[in-house]
Amino acid sequence: MTTVSRRKFLSRIGAGTALLSVPSITSLSSDFFQGEKKLNIALVGLGYYSEFKLATALQETKHCQLAGIVTGTAAKAEKWKKQYNLSEKNIYNYQTFDRIADNKAIDVVYVALPNSMHHEFVIRAAKAGKHVICEKPMAVSVKECQEMIDACNKAKVKLAIGYRLHSEPYTQEAMRVGQQQVFGKVKIVESSMGFKIGDPTQWRLKKSMAGGGAMMDVGVYAIQAARYSTGEEPLYVTAQEFKTDPVKFKEVDETIFWQLEFPSGAVANSQTTYASSMERLFISAENGWLELRPAFGYGPIKGRTSQGELNLPNVNHQAMQMDDFALCLKENRESPVNGEEGLKDLKVVEAIYKAIATGGKVKI
């Protein structure tokens, strides 16, 4: 959509025809449609990611802003209220959260809770009539993902997964090179994402909270990357699990390698771990290659191809991601990282766990 057509679209909305011509949009503050006011976001869960990535990014966004919070910790509520000058009526805890349905000052709920809570809070947000951004992994099972998609469809709200990299220039270049066959057909993708996990008491190491280990947490980046590098959905997977520290990783997976086969014949070899550092995307095509390294962190992403260094803008991933979602809502477009996108990754995750359990090749 060009700038001109977007302006036309917005003027149509402004003329009061919005709810007829754009039936799936509900409960956006009407100011937002004037293109003057920003979309109002409430963050659910005030852990590290909300505090140091989302809240800070929301100081840089053009189309959205921090308007509310949902937290179980009264002291955090107090601190954030002061720091961001939040209105008392936009502050909720997990018990009062559903009342957000009555709050016209909140357009979007951003769920940044531990993995196992995504399902519940996305569905509650949808039932409250709010659009939702849900952190990755979307949920801990395909079944949960489908229920979340269904709930958002039923409530006519839009859902996006916190895949910030789809708004990031180096990642977009990787997609272009792979999907448009800039160096010919993609033959092999290597993708790795892992880090050495710290505090052994954190929720990421508890199966009930995280749903899985490195695979769930950062392995999804490597799955995503193989999918967007080829532009295809994988058909088959084999996988191997290793534990170099069986004590620390009693409940969840530590290190997993997996191999994906795509319809075109392209194959991916990917890895995730909580044991040590790794972070890379490599697309090897018939006549050249593209490499991002670092590839999946908060930036700066760096990249090069067989033709030389890539020099693309370094952006605030989270700010770009939230602004992109705001524009999707303005323009009544589906997010490119919608619930289906999150579900597709969980389908691969479940197939990987099955391949580990059976020791064989699994059809996805």
Next chain:
Amino acid sequence: MTTVSRRKFLSRIGAGTALLSVPSITSLSSDFFQGEKKLNIALVGLGYYSEFKLATALQETKHCQLAGIVTGTAAKAEKWKKQYNLSEKNIYNYQTFDRIADNKAIDVVYVALPNSMHHEFVIRAAKAGKHVICEKPMAVSVKECQEMIDACNKAKVKLAIGYRLHSEPYTQEAMRVGQQQVFGKVKIVESSMGFKIGDPTQWRLKKSMAGGGAMMDVGVYAIQAARYSTGEEPLYVTAQEFKTDPVKFKEVDETIFWQLEFPSGAVANSQTTYASSMERLFISAENGWLELRPAFGYGPIKGRTSQGELNLPNVNHQAMQMDDFALCLKENRESPVNGEEGLKDLKVVEAIYKAIATGGKVKI
């Protein structure tokens, strides 16, 4: 061995006690032991590698020189004779080759023939009483490797495999970082080596000549790398084979991924292909990492660690490798890349093929 002790050693040899005190060294031209003359090498097989890598490297070596050739093509013999001013008596064909036993002007035979011929020519060279360098892969089976080792032991000649990277500074740094646990215990190794193969009629694509495809040809680099990065021998392997072009790769493997488990718990995920370009070694340890990329080609190798860029000398790999072997002979040391080293890689190769055939985990 220090310079002083080496000089002492050489003077002892010069005093005529060589054959008693160093019983395993035979047929070295006596001049060589004076430390003045260079070790004389005959190249067997004058393909691309001999012409553009070994012969040129032998113009830069300090401790050895090109003295003879073995070729089945009369025109090549004539061309090389003129170009390198070779003595007619040091030029053989495959039928006359065994007469090299009587030629004191040749110390070492360098076998650079197609893989399937390594076994025959290494054994013939050993029987002729010549020390041998054999290109990688050492042979097309573990059984052949063992027979080659046995033949060299019986003939009291030394055998080295053409693993030039053991003489290369970046590779030596990777070995040091991994084996001396500079960044703590090695957790995960990634190693990839592959290229897009050209001419579909070449011997590398014929099973009878090559013994296998990318795995045999360049996959051994990735196996080697996992072994020298950990300093361990792998216990188990899983592997997956893919053919993105089943017509071109009718006889031999195109793309193989494999996973190795080491006694310490370290794991490796490796890849080889003839479909497209890839070349990298990554060692991920508890507290840091080392990456070489390019890692296995003829140079310049480049590298960095979690602490920054590596700035090591770029050397002529083949010249270093042959000089190192010459010094092993002078000092009566076993080469660090002896026949056992080649056999260990073939053991992994055979286990990889078995893992592909069975679809399961194979004990190495």
